[in-house]
Amino acid sequence: MSENWRTIPGFEGLYEVSDLGRVRSLDHVVLRNSPYHGGLIPTRRKGRVLKPCVTDGYEFVNIYRDGEMHRFAVHILVAAEFIGPRPEGLVVRHLDGVKRHNLPGNFCYGTPKENSEDSVKHGTLSHSEGHHKAKLTREDVAKIRAARGAERQIDLAERFGVCQTVVSSIQLGKIWRHV
Numbered sequence: 001m002s003e004n005w006r007t008i009p010g011f012e013g014l015y016e017v018s019d020l021g022r023v024r025s026l027d028h029v030v031l032r033n034s035p036y037h038g039g040l041i042p043t044r045r046k047g048r049v050l051k052p053c054v055t056d057g058y059e060f061v062n063i064y065r066d067g068e069m070h071r072f073a074v075h076i077l078v079a080a081e082f083i084g085p086r087p088e089g090l091v092v093r094h095l096d097g098v099k100r101h102n103l104p105g106n107f108c109y110g111t112p113k114e115n116s117e118d119s120v121k122h123g124t125l126s127h128s129e130g131h132h133k134a135k136l137t138r139e140d141v142a143k144i145r146a147a148r149g150a151e152r153q154i155d156l157a158e159r160f161g162v163c164q165t166v167v168s169s170i171q172l173g174k175i176w177r178h179v
Helices: 074-082 112-122 138-146 153-160 164-171
Strands: 005-007 015-018 023-025 028-034 039-045 053-055 058-065 068-073 091-094 107-110
Touching: 015 074, 023 058, 058 074, 068 074, 074 091, 074 107, 091 112, 107 112, 138 153, 138 164, 153 164
Parallel strands: none
Antiparallel strands: 005 015, 015 023, 028 039, 053 058, 058 068, 091 107
């Protein structure tokens, strides 16, 4: 089976995305400033497959139009072209849980809640002390729960360095349910 390439909307004649999860630039001419020739001169650029960078497990590419850079997640580009426009309020779900598997058959649109449930199912949910932005430990959460009704939430929040809504959510069992 051959690779199927489609134009990225808004970047016609400049970039394409494939059903193998790759993005490429096309051969094109750019105007560049030349001090030797006294102004702008046309310069031919050969197209190439772009090397994505990885951020939080997702692949991103930088593409340019009119000298301006635009950053796109590869999975969003592939899904838009090969499974259709994303309905409002929905996100692209990776069905196998691997953020770098950017094949159309690995995607579907779903709610943010369904996407979170996928993370739990695939074991890729980053929570608790293992999360790089976590401020609380299991012991902190236990102390916050034990102080329900005995200490004001605002005081607990200040003591543990979080906001009052986090304390409330912990005490109501909305977050840190696994502890």
